[in-house]
Amino acid sequence: MLEDLQLPKSLSYSSGDEFDPMKFHLECLMNSNRVDLLLGYFSSSAINLLSVGFASFIHRGGKIRLAINNILSEKDKEAIENGINSNVISDLIDINNLSQIYNSLSEYNKHFFECLAWLIAYDKLEFVVITPKRGKGIAHYKEGVYYDNENAIAFSGSLNFTAYGLTENLETIDCFPNWINGNSDKVEDKIRRISSIIEYKEEDKITYLNIENIKTEISQKFGNKEIDELLIEEKKLFEKQKSYFEKPYFEDALNYLNEQIDILASTPKFPYGGAPHKYQVEAYDSWLDNNRRGLFAMATGTGKTITSLNCILNDYNIFKYYKFIVLVPTTALVKQWQDEVNVKFNFQNTHVCCSLNLSWREELNELGKNIVFGRETNYGIITTYATFKGKNFQGIFRDLFQTEFNKITIIADEAHTLGSSGFLKVLPSYIDRRIGLSATPERQFDDDGNAKLTEFFDTTSEGYTYVYNMKTAIENNVLCRYYYHPIIVNLEQDEQDEYLKITNELLKHFDHETGRYKESDYVNMLLIKRKNVIHKANRKIIAIINIVAEIGAENFKKAFIYVPEGITVDYAENDNFDASQENENEKLIDIYINRLFDNYSLRMAKFTGETMNRDQILEQFKEGKLDALLAMKCLDEGVDVPQTKYAIFCSSTGNPRQYVQRRGRVLRKHKEKDFAIIYDLIVKPTIDHTDTNEKLSSIEKNIFLSELRRLVNFAVLSENKDNCLAELETLCYDLDIDIYELANKELNNYK
Known part of the structure; x- marks a missing residue:
């Protein structure tokens, strides 16, 4: 805080003294979160010299507002111009990475000016260029105000904000801390004056210039004063800056910076220096209101993982510890969660407990012993449902972790798995804090499982703790819009x-x-x-060939093709696919691949339970080296490829969980696509309203209704809703089904 600064008794800083202007600016930057400067000359070399202070300042979210005259170096003008026009690399700097900011600002090269432009584009540095309205002079203010959340310290003097001004000139500045008697009014007057120039632009004596009016030829004279500050070769100054870094206050600043970097290296954070979406904040608040228990019904692709980890992060900021367990269905999802937990949120000391880590029992046992011996530790555990319910995990966990059951948060991904009969026997009711995640929490045809599930999360199926449905996500631009094309396929005789x-x-x-x-x-x-x-059905392959022809083989890129599948995996019992059961399915995928390759020479890969190099295949797909991935179920969960634009469903079950997952996987936002396109193949019923066999007609109608619910669910949220429903109208008429009544009922689900 500014009030903690050790100021000279005279409140005056002079070049060459113990208290020199460089010390003043450096220490103020490291203890403030906003600064307004009215300057004469400005050169970004000053930022480089004070990079220790600027790194700390920017990392804390600090913002600088500058009023400068119209004389700059060519590189500074170009950087300002690029920043104003947002001609910058969007992910150049991670504001949450203090070490990266310091390294970026301390290297005075091309990258430095790119960073300067980035800071301008993202409103970390705001420029106002001014000149006097009359006469040939220049704006030559040399004053400013540093602010923290409680105090402000104003200054004025002879110092230009250039490398030359900071290191070479004999300069003096006087400071006015508002917490010292007699200075409060002076600081307020200066704040009002600076605001009138920078914020309100009310000064009559000043003309505000556009970027094109900045002069880069600085060898002329103004007011009989040689403008030599900007003529000095900055390279020579940087050779001298080592001597300034040897001063005690610079050494203290560097030590402070390194301490902060060490702390941040082990401190949880929100990913990429950002902040949660409004709906993710609302989810946390709803969870708190429900005594830290809740079931989040959130559309696939809206960030369920980040929403739940944000709850852990917020609680960490309150309690200063984190202890959590994540349950997932598959080992593929374990890998995905591990990346989110470790890399994005920076939660350390996390343990993977499943077949991916052969030493997990020893690690879990060691962690448990630390708890038994009373050693305070943060930890995260990522495990599969199958491992969690096993005797090994249950034995260690129940014996060694019981003193922390009231501090642990359990996150159940695809939470419907908890309601299975096999898992209900080990339902962790002894853990107080609970988060369930699912796009479709309800279990089909399992009233008992649903009742136990909602009881465990202290919610109801009629009103989950937090709901963020697909319609809202699309309208809020969290998921991309899509076009839906149901394709009717007839059986051969x-x-x-x-x-x-x-x-x-x-x-x-x-x-x-x-x-x-x-x-x-x-x-x-x-x-x-x-x-x-x-x-x-053989005509499904013909339909796909026709779809590719319509799109154009040269345009058919970034596509998922879901071919028919035959096996169902119980994730409460198994966390991996049994490859021996997939031989027949593999042959079917091969048929699809061969036909598509023979017709269009597409670059494709299988993505099944037997696929060993999945990560490599996904990377090739993301990089555009593959046109399409063909799968059965392996693309349903744990795969995040937002580049995907096309999806073709050759068959889907009537289970909403499957088709909702698949659609959400295609609707993830990505800069390379404006919308997604989904094709859905439906086999036409074998009968129509002219058939006289009532029993057969009734059965066929019920079978088709199961398919139709998916079609209507997809159609009503699509960009081409009316065309979709019109195409299905005739087909539904044959079975005496009112497609528009079904559509209205579906839309009512989103109210």
Whole structure:
């Protein structure tokens, strides 16, 4: 704070003294968060000389407002011009990275001027260029005010804000701290005067110039005074600056900076020096209001991970510790969470407990012993549901961590997994703080699991703790807009015959009282056979070939193609895919790849349970070295490729969880795309309203209704909603279904 500065008794700083002007500016920068300067000459070399102070100042969110005269070096003018026009590299500086800021400002080269332009573009340095209205003189103010949150210190004197002025001239400045008697009025007067020039532009004697009016030829005279400050070669001055760095106050400043860097290296932070979105703040507030328990129903792609970790970060800022466990379905998601936790939020001492880390038992046991011995420690644990419910994890955790159950926060990603019958036996009700994340929290056909889930998170299915749906996310530009194209596919005659044959056999096992098939292995086998007829319909491949032709093979880039899948994984029991079950699916993907390659020579890769080099494939896809990825389920969760523009669904289940996940994966925002395009292949029902077999018609209608819910869900939020519904109208008419009634019901879900 400014009040902590050791000021000279005279309140005057003079070149060559113990208290020189460089010391004043350096220490003020390191203890303030705003500065207004009315300057004569300005040169960015001063920023370089004072880079220790500026780094600390900018890192704290400090902002500088400058009123300067119209004489600058060519490089400074160019930097200011680039900054004003936002001609900068957007991610050049991480404001949260103190070490990077210091290194950027202490190197006086091309990169330095790029950083100067960046600071201007992002309102860290604000310039007003002024000159007197009458006469041939120049603006030659030499005064300013430094502010912190409570106090201000004004100064005035002979000092120009240049390297020459700071290091070579014999300069004097007087300072006026407002916390010392007799100075308060002087500081207020100076603040009002500076504000009238910089903020309100009310000074009658001043003309405000545009950037093109800045002069870079500085060898002329004004008012019989040689302008030599800017003529001195700055290179010579930088050779002398080492002697200034040897002064005690510079050494103290560098030590302080290094201490801050060390602290920041282990301090959690919000990613990239940014701040949470408004809805993420609202989610935290809702969680607090619910006694730190809650279920967040948030659309895929809206940042559920960051929302939950922001809750941990906010609590860390309150309690000065963090202790959390993240539960995820798959090892792929473990990797994704590890990056979010370690790299983006800088939570240290995190432990991965699953098959990816063979020594996790030893690490967890060691961490638990530290807790038993009363050693205060921060930690994060990332594990899969399957590992968490296992005897090894449960034994260590329940024995060694119990004294901290009231401090630990559990984050359940894809929280619906908690409601499975296998997991309910080990539901961690002993942990007080709970966050559940899911785009679709409700479990299908599992009322008991849903009831236990909402009870655990102290919420209800009618009103989750926080809801941020896809419609709102699209309207708020958090997710990108999309066009949706349902494509009707007919079965070939032999496929239709096979489908009807299986359906007629299933009719013998249909319970008309419950409206369901009777449970038996034989019935399940028939259902799978019939499903495969739909999934493997030959005309789906023809439809995809036609889609690519319509788009143009040369434009068909950054595409996900979901081919039919056959297996379902219970993530509460297994955190990885059983590759032995995917042989048939692999063959089906190969058929799709071969046909597409034969027609268009597309660059493609499979992304399945047997794919070993997934990370490498995703990188190739992001870099544009692959046109399309073909998958079944492996692109549903744990994959973040926002560049994806096209998605083709060759088949989807009636489970909202799957198709909501898939859509959200394609709608992630990216600078390379303005919107996404989704194609959805639907097999036309084998009957229409002219069929006389009422039982068959009823079953077919129910099957199609399951598909139709997905189509309507996609259509009503698309940019081409009306066209989508019109295309489906005739098809629905054949089954006596009112597509517009379904659409209105779907839209009501977003109110």
